[in-house]
Amino acid sequence: MKDKIAEKLLLFIAFSAIFSLLLITFFIFQQGIPLIFKIGLGNFFSTHWAPTRGHFGILSMIIGSLMVTTGALVVGIPFGLACAIFLAEFSSPVVQKTLKPIIELLAGIPSVVYGFIGIVILVPFIREHFGGPGFSVLAASIILGVMILPTIVSISYDALMAVPNTYREGSYAVGATKWQTVRMLLMPAARSGIVAGIILGMGRAIGETMAVIMIAGNALKIPHSILDSVRTLTSTLALELGYATGDHRAALFACGSFLFLIIILLNIIAIKITGRK
Amino acid sequence: MIIKIANLNLYYDKFQALKNVNLSIKENLITGIIGPSGCGKSTLLRVFNRMNDLIKNVKITGSILIDEKDIYSPVYDLILLRKNVGMVFQRPNAFPISIFDNVAYGPRVWGINDKKTLIEIVERSLAAVDLFDSIKDRLKDSALSLSAEKQQRLCIARLLAVEPQILLMDEPCSALDPIATGKIEELMLELKKKYTIIIVTHNMQQAARVADEVGFMLLGELIEFNSVKKIFTNPSDERTFGYISGRFG
Numbered sequence: 001m002k003d004k005i006a007e008k009l010l011l012f013i014a015f016s017a018i019f020s021l022l023l024i025t026f027f028i029f030q031q032g033i034p035l036i037f038k039i040g041l042g043n044f045f046s047t048h049w050a051p052t053r054g055h056f057g058i059l060s061m062i063i064g065s066l067m068v069t070t071g072a073l074v075v076g077i078p079f080g081l082a083c084a085i086f087l088a089e090f091s092s093p094v095v096q097k098t099l100k101p102i103i104e105l106l107a108g109i110p111s112v113v114y115g116f117i118g119i120v121i122l123v124p125f126i127r128e129h130f131g132g133p134g135f136s137v138l139a140a141s142i143i144l145g146v147m148i149l150p151t152i153v154s155i156s157y158d159a160l161m162a163v164p165n166t167y168r169e170g171s172y173a174v175g176a177t178k179w180q181t182v183r184m185l186l187m188p189a190a191r192s193g194i195v196a197g198i199i200l201g202m203g204r205a206i207g208e209t210m211a212v213i214m215i216a217g218n219a220l221k222i223p224h225s226i227l228d229s230v231r232t233l234t235s236t237l238a239l240e241l242g243y244a245t246g247d248h249r250a251a252l253f254a255c256g257s258f259l260f261l262i263i264i265l266l267n268i269i270a271i272k273i274t275g276r277k
Numbered sequence: 278m279i280i281k282i283a284n285l286n287l288y289y290d291k292f293q294a295l296k297n298v299n300l301s302i303k304e305n306l307i308t309g310i311i312g313p314s315g316c317g318k319s320t321l322l323r324v325f326n327r328m329n330d331l332i333k334n335v336k337i338t339g340s341i342l343i344d345e346k347d348i349y350s351p352v353y354d355l356i357l358l359r360k361n362v363g364m365v366f367q368r369p370n371a372f373p374i375s376i377f378d379n380v381a382y383g384p385r386v387w388g389i390n391d392k393k394t395l396i397e398i399v400e401r402s403l404a405a406v407d408l409f410d411s412i413k414d415r416l417k418d419s420a421l422s423l424s425a426e427k428q429q430r431l432c433i434a435r436l437l438a439v440e441p442q443i444l445l446m447d448e449p450c451s452a453l454d455p456i457a458t459g460k461i462e463e464l465m466l467e468l469k470k471k472y473t474i475i476i477v478t479h480n481m482q483q484a485a486r487v488a489d490e491v492g493f494m495l496l497g498e499l500i501e502f503n504s505v506k507k508i509f510t511n512p513s514d515e516r517t518f519g520y521i522s523g524r525f526g
Contacts, residue, residue, distance in 0.1 A: 166370035170366065170432065175387065
């Protein structure tokens with residue numbers, strides 16, 4: 001009897017979580033989609049964003065998001081993979097047990113702290129040594145690259161550890177070195193997990209808001225170099241939602257819908273890749 | 278005389294897994310090593326290609342000479358040793374890549390990247406294990422799509438591709454059914470013409486069928502090493518007799 005009550009209660013709570021997710025999804029799309037139809041897809045994907053005068057083109061922000069995300073991957077993939085390979089294949093169990101939790105701790109640092117470190121250290125450094133305003137694609141890429149490390153490292157590490165030891169032995173048995181084994185056998189064998197880690201990291205980079213607002217400069221134009229400042233989709237939402245009304249507000253919800261679709265798509269791809277074995 | 282072991286002792290931490298083993302293995306013969314579970318036969322096999330190096334806290338004393346060179350000397354090239362002494366494992370460990378890439382793996386490790394050479398090596402190696410004719414149209418398929426027996430053959434082909442001298446087989450048929458086992462045994466007899474084979478098995482009948490010389494191990498000691506005929510008809514140690522007659526094991 002008690003079991004039955006507990007079961008029903010848990011079922012109810014579980015469903016209310018799913019229900020609120022559905023509600024949020026519905027709300028975002030219901031607020032945003034009508035505006036896209038009103039102004040037309042062409043205008044929505046143009047570069048002209050002047051919301052108070054009725055222009056709602058989000059292309060420069062899409063490009064901004066793409067640039068910082070790509071930059072984050074350029075920084076995060078080599079470091080993340082190197083870290084995962086070192087932990088899984090080259091380090092002693094003691095080092096593994098110490099380093100992995102520390103890297104996972106990186107994920108727990110609030111993004112405003114990352115942004116703060118960016119403002120205080122990275123932005124002035126870039127301004128002095130490379131020129132430009134400092135608040136730039138480069139600064140955002142580096143900070144985001146570090147922020148997505150835990151995702152890439154821990155998922156790639158798990159994928160490498162899941163490769164059976166018999167493969168490693170088989171590789172050593174034909175005279176392969178450790179590094180050859182990693183490069184020629186373990187990486188291909190763990191490829192799906194590694195790619196999933198990268199895609200989830202990418203999702204994190206696209207969705208990150210606070211750190212990017214603080215260091216990307218938020219200038220509303222298409223950047224010409226990585227030293228220019230940019231504005232991303234998420235920054236626009238966070239910066240403007242406070243005062244937006246009417247169509248402007250709807251346009252921000254349309255941005256949100258677009259972001260939502262991209263993140264869902266990335267997650268579906270990641271799930272598909274890891275599920276297919 | 279291709280392998281000569283003298284006064285070999287091996288410890289895992291404080292546990293002594295091999296006790297004062299002395300043994301000579303001759304070229305182009307199949308040497309069987311039998312004994313009950315935990316007697317150290319797999320450990321002994323893994324001495325020959327230094328696979329035990331992968332385990333922490335292993336200590337080895339004594340000398341292991343292959344072609345009169347001490348393979349545990351610090352100047353000995355471990356990578357070259359592993360190439361010369363191939364190993365087949367209990368469960369077929371075909372890699373999750375294509376059949377072609379499995380066989381080409383070793384040559385690629387050794388720096389052969391020329392397409393034509395690789396194709397030649399793959400065809401020759403697969404033919405040597407009687408696999409080429411049945412799978413020549415599906416070399417691009419995943420190796421994991423093959424049956425267990427064919428996967429084991431593929432693993433042997435993968436070793437042959439780097440032209441070893443010695444093949445170590447660690448219970449190569451334990452994951453196979455009797456028909457597949459019979460076929461792999463035929464293959465061993467074929468391979469012995471070109472390679473020196475050492476096989477560990479706890480299937481005594483298998484040792485009797487394929488081996489020329491047999492060593493019987495018990496609790497880390499090599500109790501007896503003799504021709505297969507002597508071991509199975511008139512063993513000189515009564516513990517050997519006890520094992521082959523099924524009194525323990």
